[in-house]
Amino acid sequence: MKTIGYLGPQGTFTELAVKGLFKEGSHLPFSTIPACMDAVANKEADLAVVPLENAIEGSVNLSMDYLIHKHTLPIIGEIVVPIEQHLLVAPSMADKWKECTEIYSHPHAIAQCHDFLNKELPGSDLQYTNSTGAAAKKVLEESDRPIAAIANELAAQKYGLVIAQKNIHDYVNNHTKFVILKRPETSFQVSSSLKTGEKTTLMVTLPSDYSGALHQVLSAFAWRKLNLSKIESRPMKTGLGNYFFVIDVDQAMDEVLIPGVVQELEALGCGVRVLGSYPCFSLQNVEEGAKNPVPK
Numbered sequence: 001m002k003t004i005g006y007l008g009p010q011g012t013f014t015e016l017a018v019k020g021l022f023k024e025g026s027h028l029p030f031s032t033i034p035a036c037m038d039a040v041a042n043k044e045a046d047l048a049v050v051p052l053e054n055a056i057e058g059s060v061n062l063s064m065d066y067l068i069h070k071h072t073l074p075i076i077g078e079i080v081v082p083i084e085q086h087l088l089v090a091p092s093m094a095d096k097w098k099e100c101t102e103i104y105s106h107p108h109a110i111a112q113c114h115d116f117l118n119k120e121l122p123g124s125d126l127q128y129t130n131s132t133g134a135a136a137k138k139v140l141e142e143s144d145r146p147i148a149a150i151a152n153e154l155a156a157q158k159y160g161l162v163i164a165q166k167n168i169h170d171y172v173n174n175h176t177k178f179v180i181l182k183r184p185e186t187s188f189q190v191s192s193s194l195k196t197g198e199k200t201t202l203m204v205t206l207p208s209d210y211s212g213a214l215h216q217v218l219s220a221f222a223w224r225k226l227n228l229s230k231i232e233s234r235p236m237k238t239g240l241g242n243y244f245f246v247i248d249v250d251q252a253m254d255e256v257l258i259p260g261v262v263q264e265l266e267a268l269g270c271g272v273r274v275l276g277s278y279p280c281f282s283l284q285n286v287e288e289g290a291k292n293p294v295p296k
């Protein structure tokens with residue numbers, strides 16, 4: 001039976017992703033994203049599920065940077081989860097939620113709700129936690145104080161809180177993409193009826209900064225008619241102006257086209273690392289009850 005590490009505690013969106021995709025195996029919460037990835041590298045867990053990108057707030061840089069700079073953990077799957085942020089308070093604060101002076105949540109969750117917070121709770125202190133689940137737990141632990149958490153329905157159930165305001169995220173179509181990581185030497189694969197497609201993710205570094213360098217990189221994909229669904233630059237952390245690119249190709253690794261791109265880029269002097277070629281899944285059309293199961 002495999003152990004799946006996730007960003008905990010119970011009641012996070014990452015737990016929803018894990019519960020949606022893995023019907024078997026034991027689910028092990030970790031309090032930070034790095035701890036989750038360390039657990040796979042150290043063989044404490046077989047797989048890790050961590051958030052990578054949100055539709056409103058963009059990339060979860062901590063996950064991406066840790067993957068690039070700390071551990072070489074291949075991506076073996078991606079799962080997209082619809083995100084509904086709610087304002088949770090202790091039952092005694094249900095009718096007095098406007099009196100809350102401190103709002104706790106993960107930085108991404110707070111960023112998804114800035115309009116709501118400005119309008120409904122102006123002047124409140126925004127306090128960052130490692131996850132939305134940790135924020136809900138904090139509200140339970142300090143239920144005698146006027147504090148609230150931004151978190152999901154599962155967290156409300158788990159920590160005995162009430163939803164004072166539902167769907168407080170500023171834009172509809174809020175989704176977060178999570179990736180599933182394994183150790184290089186293991187051979188786990190993820191399969192599920194929730195599959196929506198396949199993807200290959202490459203990390204590319206340029207040999208030096210010269211005019212047209214990125215254009216040359218992109219042409220290697222373009223003339224092969226390989227569709228890219230994402231390109232993002234992140235600092236190499238070696239000095240100002242030094243970047244690497246993370247490129248998502250809209251198809252699985254094949255025997256000709258993607259290896260051809262890799263060879264062409266290497267011939268140009270680029271560094272190329274395949275971060276993974278993997279199936280993509282989505283919880284978008286899963287019924288509410290299955291998406292937000294009440295924890296046992």
Ligand SMILES: O=C(O)C(=O)C[C@]1(C(=O)O)C=C[C@@H](O)C=C1
Pocket residue numbers: 007011012013014015051054060083106108109130131132133176
């Ligand atoms: O805190 C959680 O519940 C998480 O799973 C983390 C996370 C994130 O890192 O973006 C995941 C989804 C939401 O976008 C908010 C927070």
